[in-house]
Amino acid sequence: MTCSEAPEISTMGELGTLLSWSPAQVHASTNPAIRAPPPILPPHHFYNKHLRRELILKRVLSLPFLVENLSQTATKLVDSITADELGEVPTTELSTHLQTRPRREIAGADTIADYYSISIGEVCTAIASKLLIPQSRDWGSSVCWARFTTADRTLAATGVEEHACLYVLTDKEDRNITLFPGHAELLGDRLSDWQRLAAFGPKLGTWIHLSLCPESERLLADLDHFPETSFPYKLCRTVHSSQTESTFTRPRDAASVPWSIPDKLLASASFIDSEQSNKNLRPRNQSRRSETTHNEKPRSVPSARRRPHTTAHLPSPLTAEGLVQLAWARATENNSSLIVFNCGNYERICVRHRETQTLFISPVFDVTACKDPGYIQLQVGTYTAMTLDAIARAKEAKRTPAPIRRSPRKRRNPDPTDSRAKKRQKMSIKTREKPLPPIAIASQRDMMFLTLQYGIHCSPAPASFIRAAQCLVHATKRKPNYKPPIKRSYKPEEYFELLLTSQIGDGATGVVHSANLRVVTKAGSALTHDNLVLKIAFQERQQVRMRHEYAIYQRLAEHGVTGVPQVYGLFEDLEGGAIALLMNNCGKTIWDLRPDKKRARTVITSVQRARFIEILTSVHRAGVRHCDIRAENLLIDTDGEAFIVDFDRGRFEPSEGKKKWEMEIMDVVTEGGHHDFSMPSPKFPDDDKEWWPRSPVPTPTEESDEDTPKPRRFWPATDTSNEDTDETDESNESAT
Numbered sequence: 259m260t261c262s263e264a265p266e267i268s269t270m271g272e273l274g275t276l277l278s279w280s281p282a283q284v285h286a287s288t289n290p291a292i293r294a295p296p297p298i299l300p301p302h303h304f305y306n307k308h309l310r311r312e313l314i315l316k317r318v319l320s321l322p323f324l325v326e327n328l329s330q331t332a333t334k335l336v337d338s339i340t341a342d343e344l345g346e347v348p349t350t351e352l353s354t355h356l357q358t359r360p361r362r363e364i365a366g367a368d369t370i371a372d373y374y375s376i377s378i379g380e381v382c383t384a385i386a387s388k389l390l391i392p393q394s395r396d397w398g399s400s401v402c403w404a405r406f407t408t409a410d411r412t413l414a415a416t417g418v419e420e421h422a423c424l425y426v427l428t429d430k431e432d433r434n435i436t437l438f439p440g441h442a443e444l445l446g447d448r449l450s451d452w453q454r455l456a457a458f459g460p461k462l463g464t465w466i467h468l469s470l471c472p473e474s475e476r477l478l479a480d481l482d483h484f485p486e487t488s489f490p491y492k493l494c495r496t497v498h499s500s501q502t503e504s505t506f507t508r509p510r511d512a513a514s515v516p517w518s519i520p521d522k523l524l525a526s527a528s529f530i531d532s533e534q535s536n537k538n539l540r541p542r543n544q545s546r547r548s549e550t551t552h553n554e555k556p557r558s559v560p561s562a563r564r565r566p567h568t569t570a571h572l573p574s575p576l577t578a579e580g581l582v583q584l585a586w587a588r589a590t591e592n593n594s595s596l597i598v599f600n601c602g603n604y605e606r607i608c609v610r611h612r613e614t615q616t617l618f619i620s621p622v623f624d625v626t627a628c629k630d631p632g633y634i635q636l637q638v639g640t641y642t643a644m645t646l647d648a649i650a651r652a653k654e655a656k657r658t659p660a661p662i663r664r665s666p667r668k669r670r671n672p673d674p675t676d677s678r679a680k681k682r683q684k685m686s687i688k689t690r691e692k693p694l695p696p697i698a699i700a701s702q703r704d705m706m707f708l709t710l711q712y713g714i715h716c717s718p719a720p721a722s723f724i725r726a727a728q729c730l731v732h733a734t735k736r737k738p739n740y741k742p743p744i745k746r747s748y749k750p751e752e753y754f755e756l757l758l759t760s761q762i763g764d765g766a767t768g769v770v771h772s773a774n775l776r777v778v779t780k781a782g783s784a785l786t787h788d789n790l791v792l793k794i795a796f797q798e799r800q801q802v803r804m805r806h807e808y809a810i811y812q813r814l815a816e817h818g819v820t821g822v823p824q825v826y827g828l829f830e831d832l833e834g835g836a837i838a839l840l841m842n843n844c845g846k847t848i849w850d851l852r853p854d855k856k857r858a859r860t861v862i863t864s865v866q867r868a869r870f871i872e873i874l875t876s877v878h879r880a881g882v883r884h885c886d887i888r889a890e891n892l893l894i895d896t897d898g899e900a901f902i903v904d905f906d907r908g909r910f911e912p913s914e915g916k917k918k919w920e921m922e923i924m925d926v927v928t929e930g931g932h933h934d935f936s937m938p939s940p941k942f943p944d945d946d947k948e949w950w951p952r953s954p955v956p957t958p959t960e961e962s963d964e965d966t967p968k969p970r971r972f973w974p975a976t977d978t979s980n981e982d983t984d985e986t987d988e989s990n991e992s993a994t
């Protein structure tokens with residue numbers, strides 16, 4: 259049945275009538291040009307393989323009464339509100355949303371999420387805010403629901419929308435809560451709870467929308483078809499004894515939650531069959547010791563013996579395992595306890611239980627057929643439960659500081675009586691006489707084991723990356739196009755380790771991380787080098803751009819250009835899906851360094867300005883045009899040195915006119931202004947000699963953004979769809 263009509267509102271029971279409403283069925287667009295792409299695994303699933311062991315999902319169990327529980331949360335709050343507090347229900351305003359018909363183009367996961375936002379989200383945030391702050395008269399929303407856009411616009415085509423959530427608005431600078439005007443005063447003593455909530459983490463609940471197609475419905479139906487004892491959580495396949503050490507306290511569940519998990523179910527979730535449940539979480543190093551004999555140093559086994567036939571992320575259909583892993587990882591990142599899966603007409607709600615690392619999942623239900631209670635009541639119950647749970651966790655986290663857990667992995671002190679240790683020490687003294695910097699040693703090695711250790715990440719097993727292009731800083735005897743073979747296993751002196759410690763940027767070419775390097779010398783001493791940067795590219799077009807960026811840096815290195823990143827190599831993931839460019843850290847962008855963050859004006863010294871101009875002059879002299887001179891690509895390091903980064907849009911052999919034009923842009927940017935990239939750049943003689951590799955035609959899962967720079971992002975994201983480069987006029991030109 260469908261309850262497609264907006265409720266008729268009577269004065270009595272207006273709220274009840276609103277709560278009993280369920281939306282009309284949505285139908286896929288009849289326009290063949292508007293497809294509902296079947297969900298595929300998004301490229302960023304790479305990160306989900308690096309979740310901390312303590313945060314990884316171990317099992318999925320059914321929770322039959324979750325939906326009823328959540329509806330009751332709304333019922334209880336409605337029952338506790340007095341007629342006086344209820345005041346006037348803004349029926350006309352709210353029912354306008356309920357009447358909103360789906361647009362005919364509804365198909366993709368992003369349009370499903372947008373439809374949900376205007377027809378359900380707007381109403382439910384208003385009602386939930388009223389129930390949480392009953393004294394308010396205005397029915398304004400202090401909890402919000404939104405789909406957050408990302409810099410990677412190609413994600414819209416994956417058929418999965420994972421960036422929607424319930425949240426409280428916070429000030430970006432000081433993380434103070436921004437409630438609907440007047441609500442802060444009404445909260446009285448409870449205001450501190452909400453403040454704490456905002457500081458604790460403003461995201462309260464996670465939504466995963468899937469495109470409107472039969473594949474999505476099948477996926478939703480399969481979400482609990484796993485063995486109860488263990489969930490097959492996918493990790494990297496490298497065999498390696500990791501050196502990462504961390505103290506980490508698993509976030510706690512609230513002592514009392516607005517839903518109930520029967521004791522029996524909780525007990526069965528807590529039952530850890532160590533053999534069974536850890537089997538999938540155990541990286542291969544613990545199960546296969548074949549590479550270590552008694553007296554030998556442990557060898558590491560890469561994740562594959564062959565290079566993948568393409569390094570680019572291949573669109574593979576999303577499986578139920580993949581979807582659960584994706585949703586779990588997203589909820590972990592949001593630190594939310596509830597996850598809602600929605601594919602237009604069907605829905606499932608889940609509880610992420612932190613302590614037992616279990617996902618408790620409701621049965622699938624038809625959102626259009628919700629009756630007693632209606633769909634709006636269930637959603638309001640879900641919103642309020644999410645908020646109350648987050649407030650409780652924020653409060654408890656403040657009250658009981660969690661004990662600091664020491665990592666069980668300890669570094670062994672070398673045994674002074676160990677003759678091999680003594681020999682190693684002697685050798686290290688010898689090598690100390692002629693020390694090579696660690697980065698120079700790593701530059702001669704072809705295998706990189708990559709580990710993530712920041713936020714929710716602490717890789718249970720590293721990813722294996724093989725060198726695809728040489729270091730441009732330290733000389734190597736290798737031929738320029740040398741492709742190193744992949745060995746069966748690697749001794750410590752044959753590889754280097756890279757630890758990603760934070761994410762510092764996310765652009766059209768890739769995700770940029772800060773990184774530390776560790777190498778073990780032949781003599782056995784471990785050396786480290788901090789302050790590196792690794793940019794990872796996933797999609798084919800991004801990878802073409804990254805390889806081009808490397809080629810540009812190669813040209814600049816040949817011409818001895820300084821003031822640009824030093825590149826230590828390009829690497830390919832042996833499990834496919836990613837390539838990575840290793841560079842030195844050039845500091846912070848002049849955009850991020852602006853003294854007044856509320857203004858767009860950047861400020862640099864005259865010496866720095868002169869240096870930026872000098873660098874660009876030498877770049878031009880090397881026969882390269884940057885093509886993206888913006889405040890986000892001009893960096894200053896901790897010593898005040900200037901750097902120009904991000905050459906993925908760069909072009910070879912520019913005309914004199916184009917170089918002059920770019921220098922004028924540099925003048926504007928270093929004066930604190932911004933160039934308007936929507937302006938077509940003028941034509942000059944010899945422009946046709948300029949060349950650059952064209953990005954491949956976007957696959958159906960990718961949207962073309964040729965030469966469109968990354969929009970400047972705020973939180974929530976602002977609409978910058980009109981931004982464009984001065985190069986767009988040229989993007990249709992033929993190129994070699």
Ligand SMILES: Nc1ncnc2c1ncn2[C@@H]1O[C@H](COP(=O)(O)OP(=O)(O)OP(=O)(O)O)[C@@H](O)[C@H]1O
Binds near residue numbers: 904905
């Ligand atoms: N070598 C570096 N050192 C320090 N920070 C860096 C470095 N390279 C990049 N970054 C940071 O990462 C951000 C994104 O990097 P970059 O511009 O190279 O990526 P992109 O994917 O090409 O982005 P865009 O969409 O702007 O072209 C930069 O704005 C800068 O803040």
